[in-house]
Amino acid sequence: xxxxxxxxxxxxxxxxxxxxxxxxxxxxxxxxxxxxxxxxxxxxxxxxxxxxxxxxxxxxxxxxxxxxxxxxxxxxxxxxxxxxxxxxxxxxxxxxxxxxxxxxxxxxxxxxxxxxxxxxxxxxxxxxxxxxxxxxxxxxxxxxxxxxxxxxxxxxxxxxxxxxxxxxxxxxxxxxxxxxxxxxxxxxxxxxxxxxxxxxxxxxxxxxxxxxxxxxxxxxxxxxxxxxxxxxxxxxxxxxxxxxxxxxxxxxxxxxxxxxxxxxxxxxxxxxxxxxxxxxxxxxxxxxxxxxxxxxxxxxxxxxxxxxxxxxxxxxxxxxxxxxxxxxxxxxxxxxxxxxxxxxxxxxxxxxxxxxxxxxxxxxxxxxxxxxxxxxxxxxxxxxxxxxxxxxxxxxxxxxxxxxxxx
Numbered sequence: 001x002x003x004x005x006x007x008x009x010x011x012x013x014x015x016x017x018x019x020x021x022x023x024x025x026x027x028x029x030x031x032x033x034x035x036x037x038x039x040x041x042x043x044x045x046x047x048x049x050x051x052x053x054x055x056x057x058x059x060x061x062x063x064x065x066x067x068x069x070x071x072x073x074x075x076x077x078x079x080x081x082x083x084x085x086x087x088x089x090x091x092x093x094x095x096x097x098x099x100x101x102x103x104x105x106x107x108x109x110x111x112x113x114x115x116x117x118x119x120x121x122x123x124x125x126x127x128x129x130x131x132x133x134x135x136x137x138x139x140x141x142x143x144x145x146x147x148x149x150x151x152x153x154x155x156x157x158x159x160x161x162x163x164x165x166x167x168x169x170x171x172x173x174x175x176x177x178x179x180x181x182x183x184x185x186x187x188x189x190x191x192x193x194x195x196x197x198x199x200x201x202x203x204x205x206x207x208x209x210x211x212x213x214x215x216x217x218x219x220x221x222x223x224x225x226x227x228x229x230x231x232x233x234x235x236x237x238x239x240x241x242x243x244x245x246x247x248x249x250x251x252x253x254x255x256x257x258x259x260x261x262x263x264x265x266x267x268x269x270x271x272x273x274x275x276x277x278x279x280x281x282x283x284x285x286x287x288x289x290x291x292x293x294x295x296x297x298x299x300x301x302x303x304x305x306x307x308x309x310x311x312x313x314x315x316x317x318x319x320x321x322x323x324x325x326x327x328x329x330x331x332x333x334x335x336x337x338x339x340x341x342x343x344x345x346x347x348x349x350x351x352x353x354x355x356x357x358x359x360x361x362x363x364x365x366x367x368x369x370x371x372x373x374x375x376x377x378x379x380x381x382x383x384x385x386x387x388x389x390x391x392x393x394x395x396x397x398x399x400x401x402x403x404x405x406x407x
Contacts, residue, residue: 038280046273046283050321056304059317059327064347065359067098069105072114074351075132076166076338080121083344087128088357089116095130097142100349100359109140109150118166122173129157129176131164137178139190158188158195166209168220170234177220177234179206185222187234199232201239208252213259221262223250229264229274243274245281252296257303265294271308271318285318287325296338301345309336309350331358 072092079086085106086098093114097107109130117132122139131137137158140150158164162181169176170187175196179185185199185206204225212219219240223229229250231241248267255262261275261282269290273283285306292312299306305326306318315329315336334353341348347361 041278042280046321047323053321055322055324056319056326059362061317061327061329061360061362063331063358063360065100065103067100067103067349067357067359068355069096069098069108070094070355072355073334073353074337074355074357075115075117076119077340077349077351077357078119078121078128079340079342079349080125081123081343082125083342083346085121085125086349086357086359087119087121087130088351089119089130089132090355091115095119095128095140097128098357100347107140107142107150109154111138115163118164118178120167120169120176122169123171124173127173129167129169131158131167131178133163135160135163135180137164137167137176137188139176155190155193157190157193158186160184160186162205165205165207168209168211170211177209177211179209179222179224181205183224185209185220185232197234197237199237199239201230201232201242202226202228207249210253210255210262213255213257217259221253221255223253223264223266225249227266229253229262231262231276241276241279243281245272246270248293251294254297254299257299257301263297263299263306265297265308267293269293269310271297271306273306273320283320283323285316285323285325290316292335295336296350298339298341298348300341307339307341307348309339311335313352313354315339315350329360332356 070090070092072090074088074090077086077088084100086100089095091114093111095109095116096105099106113132113134115133116130119130121128127139127141129137129139136156139155139157141153158178160180160182164178164180166179167176174190176188176190183202183204186195187197189196202224206222206224209220209222218234219231221229221231227244227246229243230239233240246266246268250264250266252265253262260277261273263271263273265271269292271285271294272281275282292310294308294310296309304320306320308316313332313334316325317327319326332352332354336350336352339348339350347359349357349359351357
């Protein structure tokens with residue numbers, strides 16, 4: 001028996017307002033209205049508000065330690081909370097735990113795949129997590145016995161349908177966030193390996209994520225190949241804010257120390273600052289001479305400086321308030337793939353495709369910031385961005401580094 005469908009009847013069932021074309025047009029209209037509302041509050045630029053703030057002057061950082069041991073490109077690194085140990089992962093398939101003071105290797109794990117693209121230290125310092133092209137996030141408990149076989153204690157926690165691009169423990173060793181090339185982020189229980197929450201909203205590979213700095217924070221930000229930076233609520237799994245001003249892939253995102261803003265680095269050769277309360281981009285850090293992408297970003301402890309690792313082998317240091325570049329750091333012989341500031345702000349470490357990691361600091365104390373100096377605290381309740389006084393004493397980067405990382 002054959003059933004025939006009248007084309008006219010089928011057409012009548014679909015209302016014009018319900019067609020995909022009209023829905024897309026309506027979505028674009030609403031998006032334009034939102035942008036217009038944001039633009040009404042954009043009456044002044046951040047660097048204009050900060051004109052009266054004193055400049056930072058000459059800025060010099062020295063390489064104190066060079067960590068050698070990987071046989072291929074260093075792809076990711078993270079500091080331990082003890083401010084001394086570092087974990088790094090590489091294209092050679094190895095994960096190495098370093099003593100940054102002595103440059104000794106304390107632990108080494110060979111993964112079942114190359115391109116270990118993500119690694120993270122647990123808050124307790126008693127475990128590390130890593131993953132990459134194996135689509136998994138594996139957790140390795142660490143012990144005082146440096147000869148112990150860590151691979152035998154490996155615990156597979158997360159499983160994605162594509163490569164693992166980033167991972168980060170929450171404020172405990174019991175939960176971990178992951179992002180993946182499958183376009184999703186996920187929150188996992190480390191003990192059971194159970195998926196606690198999934199986050200869908202990116203239209204392409206998710207390349208990076210960062211957890212809000214507050215101990216009670218329940219949000220994180222992610223960036224990806226869809227040029228979007230999304231802010232997520234970990235409890236509901238919903239995207240609560242989205243920013244789409246970059247012109248290419250977002251390789252790195254990092255929260256401002258206060259948690260009220262975040263920075264991003266992109267293949268479009270720019271770093272950008274987004275204020276969450278103003279719900280918009282407030283600064284672009286770029287120069288015409290910079291034509292290579294930014295692969296990694298991080299803030300100084302006070303948030304006055306933004307470090308950006310670039311594909312032209314350099315690290316650019318930006319004045320967050322004024323939007324100017326205050327220094328260029330050389331030393332790597334290939335693209336800078338990752339960089340992180342130490343937990344106490346006394347040094348930072350960068351990893352590169354030249355197979356090495358470099359620990360840098362300033363060899364002397366910085367001048368304290370007085371209450372007359374201002375730090376970046378953005379207020380969205382009025383049309384004008386406000387800069388509030390910072391309690392004194394306060395340091396841009398507090399470095400007693402000549403004691404810890406001295407020659």
